[in-house]
Amino acid sequence: MPEVFAAIALRTILVSGAATALAVLVGVPVGYVIARRSFRGRTMLLGLINTGMGMPPVVVGLVVWLLLVRSGPFGDLELIYTQRAMVLAQFLIATPIVIGFTTASFQALSPRLPDLLIVLGAGRIRRLWLLAREAKLGLLVAIMAAFGAIVSEVGASMIVGGNLERSTRVLTTAIVTETSRGEVERALALGLVLLVMSFVVNLSLTIVQQRSRT
């Protein structure tokens, strides 16, 4: 039993970790651009992103399922019921969260700060890096919120992953399975594993966040 739990926990970390990493890679630069630039439709876009921050995972799962299912437009890729499909669905859930928090944290910085960095001679990438360091508190909130949202969701993982015992079962879908089988103790144990795992990840991120806050 412990080996099975460990495998499921590891899979959970890998899938949600990869989805969070991808969401940060895409969401931070996008959030930066939205915070810095003014363009037509910016408020509308932010409205959509803020809506996306609260999107029901099960709806995202359904849409991804429709796209990836064998008869769907991307059925040939044979991604349905794989971990990659789960990463994709979780990425779509996490990205608006990362963008939303990132935009807010960059907007909270002095608007003169990017100007200062330009005048001092920082290039585009260097600027993004220096500003991200300034917005560190908010960016780590973005990462924690995104990871928290997808590691705890069950609907999308169930629909696009299929809850296959040896390949796509994660902690949340395992809890559903065990509960429906009447294995309440196992379900509770899995729930505890999920909570402890979340705590360890968030504690590590919090330590990074609060470091050098002297």
Add this chain to the structure above:
Amino acid sequence: MDIEFEGVQVERGGRRVLDIPSLRLRGTRTTAILGPNGSGKTTLLRLLAGLERARAGHVSYGGASHPSVAYVFQEEVFLRQSVRENLELGLRLRGVNNGEMRRRVEDAAARLGIPHLLDRRADRLSGGEGRRVNLARALCLKAPLVLLDEPLEGLDERTYSRLLDDLPQLLKAFDATTLLVTHNRHEALRVAQDLVVLIDGRIRVAGDKSAVMMNPGKADVAEVLGYSVLAANGHRVAVPPGALRPGPGRLEFSMIVDDLLDLVERRELVGRVGETRVHVAIPGTGETPQRGDRSLIHTERYYDLA
């Protein structure tokens, strides 16, 4: 390095905020840019810093490409790091080696009297300390073009006058072409050799400071230069601050008294000549005009306006 503007136009939101057909700023001198709020002073600095793009025209820098720039912003902007790291950042980005970097930072800190602040957090400084660090960051860059946007704004009187005393010496140390944006006549005259008056995005006068001050020309320019614009014998004159005296004299005005100010070490009448509000120092003793009285005042110094 002279800076030359040719047909430069900057627009924002469809509105022309800067329109400079031609202007030359003389190298290794300090030019003060004076103008009312919203006249385009900061836009002019931002253009030279490369933060704003001209819609038309171009700026040349004595044949060189765009020079490196030291910009002191109106607001204090720092990274959440130590003062030293903030001063070093620009030097790192410009590839200055460690030894040289340390030397420059310590030299700039010494000149501005802030060596004791180097290890403090830059985003937790007082207003006066922040202003000094702002200037030190610009100084250690050793840039050939220095842009100062109201660098002494918002300081208490004591810190202000101390920094103002130091500023001309500092600018000499910069040995750069310097632009100082201000709306303070006194500051401009103390620090700059040349003056430019900018109103509604247009250069109204530019040149050596005494030439500009002695020939303000139009009433709106005279006001920007800190003169009181008064009507006398059917034409208008520019009267320097503090030049009005009670009683008869070379050029006389009739003032309606609004108030008498008791400033302890001196007394001042506040009143109106036509529409213009004026202040006149009066002797500590003797007859005191009352509110609503008409009082004769005069000036010995004035410039005729067009």
